[in-house]
Amino acid sequence: MTTAIELAKYIVNKCVDDNHPITNLQLQKILYYVQRDHLRKYNERAFIDEIEAWKFGPVVPEVYYAFCYYGAMPIGNRYDNASNIEIDDFELVNKIVEEKRILKPWDLVNDTHKAGGAWDKTYRNGEGNRATINIDLIRRDN
DSSP: OOOHHHHHHHHHHHHHHTTOOOOHHHHHHHHHHHHHHHHHHHSSOSSSSOOEEETTEEEOHHHHHHHGGGTTSOOOOOOTTTTOOOOSOHHHHHHHHHHHTTSOHHHHHHHHTOTTSHHHHHHGGGTTTTEEOOHHHHHHOO
């Protein structure tokens, strides 16, 4: 199964190639939406890694740390071998990337912070900081 870092590199390359680079914060939210929509459509994960509830929304820690040196700046590097990933539906991934990358990072944060959503139910005003978001909560998130 694909890892989140492999998928993240594919997403970053797509955004760089399309002249629309994204930040690490945007990348985290895009990965969340890809996982959610893939679960809904195929009833299986798009990537194996867990997603955690952090202060600014859902985060895949390994991906966060791989790209954190960019800070709030767009990720401008391309990654070799990023197209060698196994995923059921590149069309689904590309659609989500193209829809979400045009949104401001804080709009994505607000969207993933909706009351009653998967992040909200896990984070619980900080009590669940860095707790894993249950995969079934992700699947049912609006």
